[in-house]
Amino acid sequence: AQSVTQLGSHVSVSEGALVLLRCNYSSSVPPYLFWYVQYPNQGLQLLLKYTSAATLVKGINGFEAEFKKSETSFHLTKPSAHMSDAAEYFCAVSGPDSSYKLIFGSGTRLLVRP
């Protein structure tokens, strides 16, 4: 069965610092991978997705993620954190192992210090 592990339920960075949110997946075949962001009292919004094209995926708000098959990882990065980036971030996987259902990780809350 497919699954997603997000390391660190909370990550704290200073404004202007690098953001790195970790995501590892398990799948018998290369899956589709997604990063969603959830602001307080709002629904989830897609940041970016990997669908077997380029391994480096660029998303909205300056975020990007790199698919590394050898490490079964899809970590999310942003060179310089902004206060408005403070939110909950979810990594998700979909593929034949999950009958193409979207399987979410437990989320990482990003805190940005001024």
Add this chain to the structure above:
Amino acid sequence: EAGVVQSPRYKIIEKKQPVAFWCNPISGHNTLYWYLQNLGQGPELLIRYENEEAVDDSQLPKDRFSAERLKGVDSTLKIQPAELGDSAVYLCASSSGGAAFNEQFFGPGTRLTVL
């Protein structure tokens, strides 16, 4: 373009009472999803509709949960009777197709508290 609309946004009920949540997807989206999100967790799929047909309801607790999507547009999710453990956020999402790589657009959710 209007997003996914859900109502109510908040609901507080006593256990054993019934409750219903309503969702209006993005216009033209034929695929609709209901998710359950417990505190500190990611969303978990309850049911997926393709137009008016429920194509995946394997995670829906059918003894107390029911859903419908009449005419393939709006959808209602019902719990009867509610239990304390049902306290959570219920999210509705829609997409333009059921393919795994399609972006799902989420509503703001309904936060249910069962006392």
